[in-house]
Amino acid sequence: MTIKTITMALLTGTMACACSQKEPVYKDASAPVDRRVEDLLGRMTLEEKVGQMNQFVGLEHIRRNEAHLTEADLKNNTAQAFYPGFPADTIAKWTKEGRIGSFLHVLTLEEANHLQSLAMESRLQIPVIFGIDAIHGNANAPDNTVYPTNIGLASSFNLGMARRIARQTALEMRAMNMHWTFNPNVEVARDPRWGRCGETFGEDPYLVSLMGVESVKGYQGDLGEDDVLACIKHFVGGSQPVNGTNGAPTDLSERTLREVFFPPFREGVQAGAMSLMTAHNELNGIPCHSNEWLMEDVLRGEWGFEGFVVSDWMDIEHIHDLHATAENLKEAYFQSIMSGMDMHMHGIHWNEMVCELVREGRIPESRIDRSVRKILEIKFRLGLFEHPYADPETTMDVRLCEEHRQTALEAAREGIVLLKNDGLLPLESGKYRRVLVTGINADDQNILGDWSAAQRPENVTTVLEGLKMVSPVTEFVFVDQGWDPRNMSPAQVDKAASAAVDCDLSIVVAGEYMFRDRWTERTCGEDTDRSDISLVGLQDELIRKIYAAGKPVVLVLVAGRPLGVEWAAGNLDAVVNAWEPGMYGGQAIAEILYGKVNPSAKLPVTMPRSAGQIQMIYNHKPSQYFHPYAVTPSTPLYPFGYGLSYTEYVYSDFRLDRTEISAGEDVKAYVTVTNKGGMAGDEIVQLYIRDSFSQVTRPVKELKDFARVHLEPGESREVEFTITPDKLMFLDKKMRPIVEPGEFFVMVGPSSDDKDLMKLGFNVK
Ligand code: BGC
Numbered sequence: 001m002t003i004k005t006i007t008m009a010l011l012t013g014t015m016a017c018a019c020s021q022k023e024p025v026y027k028d029a030s031a032p033v034d035r036r037v038e039d040l041l042g043r044m045t046l047e048e049k050v051g052q053m054n055q056f057v058g059l060e061h062i063r064r065n066e067a068h069l070t071e072a073d074l075k076n077n078t079a080q081a082f083y084p085g086f087p088a089d090t091i092a093k094w095t096k097e098g099r100i101g102s103f104l105h106v107l108t109l110e111e112a113n114h115l116q117s118l119a120m121e122s123r124l125q126i127p128v129i130f131g132i133d134a135i136h137g138n139a140n141a142p143d144n145t146v147y148p149t150n151i152g153l154a155s156s157f158n159l160g161m162a163r164r165i166a167r168q169t170a171l172e173m174r175a176m177n178m179h180w181t182f183n184p185n186v187e188v189a190r191d192p193r194w195g196r197c198g199e200t201f202g203e204d205p206y207l208v209s210l211m212g213v214e215s216v217k218g219y220q221g222d223l224g225e226d227d228v229l230a231c232i233k234h235f236v237g238g239s240q241p242v243n244g245t246n247g248a249p250t251d252l253s254e255r256t257l258r259e260v261f262f263p264p265f266r267e268g269v270q271a272g273a274m275s276l277m278t279a280h281n282e283l284n285g286i287p288c289h290s291n292e293w294l295m296e297d298v299l300r301g302e303w304g305f306e307g308f309v310v311s312d313w314m315d316i317e318h319i320h321d322l323h324a325t326a327e328n329l330k331e332a333y334f335q336s337i338m339s340g341m342d343m344h345m346h347g348i349h350w351n352e353m354v355c356e357l358v359r360e361g362r363i364p365e366s367r368i369d370r371s372v373r374k375i376l377e378i379k380f381r382l383g384l385f386e387h388p389y390a391d392p393e394t395t396m397d398v399r400l401c402e403e404h405r406q407t408a409l410e411a412a413r414e415g416i417v418l419l420k421n422d423g424l425l426p427l428e429s430g431k432y433r434r435v436l437v438t439g440i441n442a443d444d445q446n447i448l449g450d451w452s453a454a455q456r457p458e459n460v461t462t463v464l465e466g467l468k469m470v471s472p473v474t475e476f477v478f479v480d481q482g483w484d485p486r487n488m489s490p491a492q493v494d495k496a497a498s499a500a501v502d503c504d505l506s507i508v509v510a511g512e513y514m515f516r517d518r519w520t521e522r523t524c525g526e527d528t529d530r531s532d533i534s535l536v537g538l539q540d541e542l543i544r545k546i547y548a549a550g551k552p553v554v555l556v557l558v559a560g561r562p563l564g565v566e567w568a569a570g571n572l573d574a575v576v577n578a579w580e581p582g583m584y585g586g587q588a589i590a591e592i593l594y595g596k597v598n599p600s601a602k603l604p605v606t607m608p609r610s611a612g613q614i615q616m617i618y619n620h621k622p623s624q625y626f627h628p629y630a631v632t633p634s635t636p637l638y639p640f641g642y643g644l645s646y647t648e649y650v651y652s653d654f655r656l657d658r659t660e661i662s663a664g665e666d667v668k669a670y671v672t673v674t675n676k677g678g679m680a681g682d683e684i685v686q687l688y689i690r691d692s693f694s695q696v697t698r699p700v701k702e703l704k705d706f707a708r709v710h711l712e713p714g715e716s717r718e719v720e721f722t723i724t725p726d727k728l729m730f731l732d733k734k735m736r737p738i739v740e741p742g743e744f745f746v747m748v749g750p751s752s753d754d755k756d757l758m759k760l761g762f763n764v765k
Contacts, residue, residue: 026385033380037373043124046365049372050354051099054347055131055310057081058106058115062088078313078527079519081105083348098122099351101375102180102343104131107141107453109395112177116388126376127384129229131180131310135199136582137165137408138172138181139452140516143396143459145172145404145583149449149560150185150211152415152579154201154604155643157684157708159214161411166218168404170228175398177390179382180229181219182277186212186264187234189605191614193244195528198450198514198560198580200239202604203617203640205260206703209267216271223274225383232268233277234312235294236261244614245529247280255696258731266303274307274378278341280315287323289315290332295340308342308374316344329353337363342371400459405584412581412588414682418599418644419607424505424552424573426595426646429471432505432552437464438479438496439509439542441558446483449580450514450525450560459583463509463556466586470594477503485513485523485537493542500549507593508546510539511559514580524560532611533564543568556589562607566637577603595646598681600708602643602751609637618752619699641686641703642751647677647713651685654748654758662765663739667723671748671758675711682710687721688752692743692761695733701747721748728764741765 025031026040041049056062065082074081083091094100095118106112112130119128136153138144147153147165166184173181188208189200201211212232221227236257237250252261265276276299279288288294289311299305319325319332326332330353333344337354344350357363379385418425441447443464445454461469467476479496481488500506512524513536522528523536534540544567547553554574557563558581569575576599578589591597608616609632618640628634650673657668673683685708688701704727707719723746725739732738741764747757 029386033377036380037376040124040126040376041369041372044372046355046358046368047351048098048124049368050351051094052101052126052372052375053343053354053368054100054350055102055104055343055345056083056091056100057346058103058111059088059092060107060111061105062091077519079516081346083346086348092118095119095128096121098124098126100128101126102129102131104345106130106132109176109390109392113389113392116177120388127379127388129180129375129379129382129384130178131182131231132173132178133183133451134169134173134178134181135183135185135451136449137169138176138178139448141176142453142455144399145408146448146452146455147408147411148415148582148585149198149451149580150201151198151560151604152581153411154207154211155417155579155601156411156414157207157602157706158414159210161414162211162214163218164407165411166215167221168407170219170221171226172399172404173228174226175390175395178228179384180231180275182231182233183219184212184215184230184232184268185234186232186268187239188260188264190240190617191244192533192562192605192608193530193611193614194239194241194246195524195530195561196239196246196526197562197605198524203606204604204619204703205263207604209264212264212268213271216268216273220272220274223378223381225387227382229275229378229382230273231275231277231310232265232273234279235265235276235288235299236279237283237288238279238281241281244531246527249282251284254735255731258735262298269299269303269305275310276305276307277310277312278315280312280318282323287315287319287325289341290319290325290335290339292339300340308371308378309340310343311336311341311345313345316341316347330357333357334362337367342374408582409584409588412585413591413597415579415601416581416588416592416599417577417601417603418592419577419638420569420572420575421644422573424554425593427471427505427593429594430473432474434475434477434503435467436477436479436496436499436503436506436546437467437509438481438506438546439556440481440483440485440488440513440539441511441556442509443478443480444483446513446515447558447578447581447585448583450516452516454517455583461584461586463586463589466588466590467507467593469587470590470596481542483513483515484521485535485539486521488538488542490538493538493545496542497545497549500546500551503551505551506546506549506553507556508543508553509556509558510535510543511557511563512536512561514560533561533608534610535563535565540567543572547571554593558585562605564608564610564637566609569637598646598679599643600645600682600684602641602684603638604640606636606640607638609633619702621697622700640752642753643684645681645683647675647679647681649683649711649750650674650676651749651758653718654760656746656760656762658762660763660765663741664725666725667746667762669721669723669746669748670718672716672718673709673711674716675713678713680710680712682708683750684708685719686749686751688747688757689723689727690745690747691728691730691740692745694730694740694742696730698730701752703752739764
């Protein structure tokens, strides 16, 4: 036999061999997902299965941090991680061995593709799923569109906008090979001391639910190749911590949970959210991460959740080392899994200990299989097996594209709340020729908000830049106060005060500092809670000294929490609350100040005067102010649902289609809104309901519907609301849903304040 014939024989031999080796079902894109899942699961070792349930931060993140952070730093910094004793190379090796199912905090497409290529070297080539906190756009990574944070989005009451932003975010994420956003945060924010108010949709369960649902749908679509997995979080109660601090205990009755905190999660599940994150905090004595009632009974049992649960940052560890309800780490892992946990964010010892727990017979392998099935199902559905990489050549066609930038601008315009206007605004371009601009947020990227990395300067419009752009005829005199509210310079404050004397008007851009890059210096955001809600540092002094110059003053607040700016609200001519308005925040603020845009946003939270008023919410129980506070007022600084515009909306012809119904029937409410002013605008018409008498106490009012209507000057529109039986429902003494016969009041108007509301009653027979 010649060499040639031997080679031919070998080749044909190999080919024959390849032909007889059938491609595994799980690699067949045309096979149904459940078959692919079962096929793959059947091929996996226990180690590989448990690895799918584990998530680590990316290699670059580890390398950056292992160089300069200590183990002790990790306890106080939940923005950073590394794994002492387990360097980046070990994590890379584990990826190749198929022992890691997911990564988070990977910030570049190049790294995502690289990590995926390591996973593709593993025995079964199971792709990793990349998770990231794309809370308002994929802003944690550079070169993405940065929209306003959730509190600003909620202020627009624009559900279509929530859906649109989520959709665009999904596209930008997929263009970076990211597949899973840790959003929407559907916590009901009830304490402005808590630094995370900005990433929520505010204090009203109904509004939070609707915003959450739209976000979930926008992100997930049908969970295909253009979609990302949504994660409703944090389950549950952390937004009403006993002392206002993140992760502190929460003590909430089952009634409060079911009436206030559960509905947005339940609705999120119903909208199809396929992942959920548990909360840092303990709930009524049981850590949420080992809370079987929450994860199994309520989430899966009652609501039929079909996705998977992911832990929050080191929180399974905290069952042992913080809450102390597990004697050691292994016990903590055991408790968490047996309570319903599916994936661990950073489980250094997870793989080895969970495998041990299975081998010892404490955790049945079938329990592991249940979690892994869900994780694999999502990976298949998102198309990761077929498309493990994203294309660096085309990524920037999607990210920061014109349409997305335009949405960011529109959302900022719709989310900025005008709180006070003594007739100063809108500013006439040219009327005030010299304008002082000062304050910590006047010329800073902090307007991007929490959960954003620094972005290229050309992709962010600061307030000062926006003003110059919108009113080029004005001379803007900028006095820099630095970015750091804690370390303001008295000399700069005085410099601004004297500049104010020579100017015709002053704009002070004050508020909080949220920027993640300066984790320990910020005053608001995740893990940055406060014992009061006034302006930090010399900001108040700055405002008062500028006011003393005797010229008109506009205060613009940039903050991720409601601030108790009582003095400013009482004395200044105009106050604008911009929240965290994102990349074009500066432009949108300037457009509002100069009347290019008519403000339309309304507060999705109550603004108390001081921390002493907390808990202050509009939907409180009837006895809350039976004995009002002595000395200081019991009213908020600004109520929920409140916000001004430059035009005048008049409400009239409020009527109900019937005054008596049988249980199960609808009532229709109609109201006419007329734009009596000279500027076109959008009004957010709100409908509240109160049950007059009920077997358990009910809130004084609850938002049950709203409409955002556009009105040209002089235009009238009749708005129709349908009050369906679920809007009258509450939980009876035994926690059963019920609509009780009797009288209900319907209130309609431009805010939750009684004096703004028209009221009519009807009876349920
Ligand atoms: C936060 C989560 C976030 C996670 C990952 C935690 O500290 O509580 O909301 O998704 O970090 O960044």
